[in-house]
Amino acid sequence: MSRTHHTPAHAPGDPLGELLTDLADAAGSARGPLDGALVGRVTSRVRRRRAARRAGTTIAAAGAVGAVTFGASHVGGLGGARVTPGASGPDATRATAQPSTAFVGTAEPGAGTSPSDRPAPWASVFDCGLPVRLGTPPEARGLTLEAAPASTVSVGVRDGQRVTAQVPRTVTYALVEHGVVVGYLWPDEDGTVRLEGASDTWVQLDQAVHLVACDADEPTGLVEAWPVVAADVSETTAGAPGQAVLVGEPRQVSVP
Amino acid sequence: MAWQSVLDELVRDRGPALLGHAYLLTGDVRDAEDLVQDALVKVFSGRRRADEVGSAEAYVRRAMHTIFVDGFRRRRHWATIRHLTASRETSPPDGPHAPPELVVGNRLALAQALATLTPRERACVVLHHVEDLPVGEIAEVLGLSTGTVKRYLSDGRAALRTHLEPASDASPASDAPPEPPILERIAVHARRTR
Numbered sequence: 001m002s003r004t005h006h007t008p009a010h011a012p013g014d015p016l017g018e019l020l021t022d023l024a025d026a027a028g029s030a031r032g033p034l035d036g037a038l039v040g041r042v043t044s045r046v047r048r049r050r051a052a053r054r055a056g057t058t059i060a061a062a063g064a065v066g067a068v069t070f071g072a073s074h075v076g077g078l079g080g081a082r083v084t085p086g087a088s089g090p091d092a093t094r095a096t097a098q099p100s101t102a103f104v105g106t107a108e109p110g111a112g113t114s115p116s117d118r119p120a121p122w123a124s125v126f127d128c129g130l131p132v133r134l135g136t137p138p139e140a141r142g143l144t145l146e147a148a149p150a151s152t153v154s155v156g157v158r159d160g161q162r163v164t165a166q167v168p169r170t171v172t173y174a175l176v177e178h179g180v181v182v183g184y185l186w187p188d189e190d191g192t193v194r195l196e197g198a199s200d201t202w203v204q205l206d207q208a209v210h211l212v213a214c215d216a217d218e219p220t221g222l223v224e225a226w227p228v229v230a231a232d233v234s235e236t237t238a239g240a241p242g243q244a245v246l247v248g249e250p251r252q253v254s255v256p
Numbered sequence: 257m258a259w260q261s262v263l264d265e266l267v268r269d270r271g272p273a274l275l276g277h278a279y280l281l282t283g284d285v286r287d288a289e290d291l292v293q294d295a296l297v298k299v300f301s302g303r304r305r306a307d308e309v310g311s312a313e314a315y316v317r318r319a320m321h322t323i324f325v326d327g328f329r330r331r332r333h334w335a336t337i338r339h340l341t342a343s344r345e346t347s348p349p350d351g352p353h354a355p356p357e358l359v360v361g362n363r364l365a366l367a368q369a370l371a372t373l374t375p376r377e378r379a380c381v382v383l384h385h386v387e388d389l390p391v392g393e394i395a396e397v398l399g400l401s402t403g404t405v406k407r408y409l410s411d412g413r414a415a416l417r418t419h420l421e422p423a424s425d426a427s428p429a430s431d432a433p434p435e436p437p438i439l440e441r442i443a444v445h446a447r448r449t450r
Contacts, residue, residue: 014388016413016416017385017388019362019366020366020385020386023276023279023366023367023370024273024276024280024386027275027276028271028275028276028277029276030285038267038271038292038293039267041293042267042293042296042300043260043263045301046296046297046300
């Protein structure tokens with residue numbers, strides 16, 4: 001099917017085709033020209049899919065979503081668990097205690113804060129088809145990520161630290177089944193927000209996301225989801241400036 | 257031409273046509289917008305080059321059909337899902353976001369009749385009667401056998417005919433001249449399936 005569609009394609013003398021075309025024309029023209037916002041959304045999603053592909057994924061499907069329901073409970077068997085800085089392998093996620101949050105990694109500065117075609121900065125932790133790899137040094141550059149049991153995810157400044165950073169407006173989730181990454185929930189929109197301050201300075205991240213599956217067998221139903229954020233830290237009292245990759249406590253999401 | 261330029265031009269020049277075509281499949285303008293967006297993303301993030309508006313539009317239309325048939329309903333935006341989980345009795349077949357121009361006469365009757373078809377029946381009817389694709393090509397696009405496509409076409413047209421019959425008996429609500437009965441205009445059996 002390679003022809004263009006600048007004129008109706010229905011066969012001459014096909015009344016049903018004529019009526020359907022009339023209906024389509026009415027529906028299309030009633031809304032007027034599609035606005036630039038749609039182009040922006042599409043461009044953003046395309047760039048993310050390309051970036052995800054460069055990160056080693058073989059994306060077979062990606063759909064709009066927001067359709068994800070965030071469960072009120074944590075991933076079964078993980079209640080109260082958190083990521084252990086410095087540990088490695090998926091089992092490390094089952095390790096420790098309260099509170100939720102934080103772990104970290106480093107990446108090239110700026111790699112995660114713009115909708116570029118660069119690989120996601122956290123690809124070395126959550127890579128399609130591979131086990132979760134949490135082996136990065138415990139360096140969060142003074143930031144912490146707090147994932148509430150329901151749906152709220154916030155990035156804030158750790159106790160006793162002072163930080164200035166650019167933080168994405170929306171969190172990304174890595175979808176994990178049996179310890180292996182099966183997809184992502186990518187933000188629908190770009191944008192960062194400036195976080196500046198000391199303890200108790202928080203930025204809540206929105207959750208407009210879309211599903212990017214690692215293969216044609218898309219994850220559905222209840223799936224373990226790890227919130228992950230890459231922030232560009234320009235000033236911090238906890239180590240050197242640079243990029244911090246923060247991974248939060250996993251929770252269940254319901255993918256329709 | 258860079259893909260961003262093709263995308264800009266495609267949306268600007270052909271957006272309404274794509275939206276209208278998507279409406280034939282979804283029966284709701286908001287769903288149609290979601291479908292168009294998903295199809296654009298699929299095409300422009302795929303490995304196949306869409307470096308010219310004409311071919312890009314063809315790819316997008318094809319993507320709309322496959323996305324719609326393969327699971328658009330399952331992956332749609334949450335707000336849209338909430339709307340669509342409403343029962344048919346509480347949600348008009350053309351949805352709450354139908355263009356006002358549609359809520360009249362034969363267009364409304366046709367939109368309501370289309371809403372009674374299954375997604376695959378709709379896709380087959382639209383591909384055959386709007387895109388003018390032969391059965392073999394529809395089968396290729398939708399990943400179905402030709403026999404299955406023929407069955408969907410037959411069932412779809414029969415359902416359209418059944419649901420449009422009451423429209424031909426409806427009395428006009430005003431003094432305006434009555435529109436021709438839609439069933440007579442459609443003559444759903446007048447065209448042979450190739």
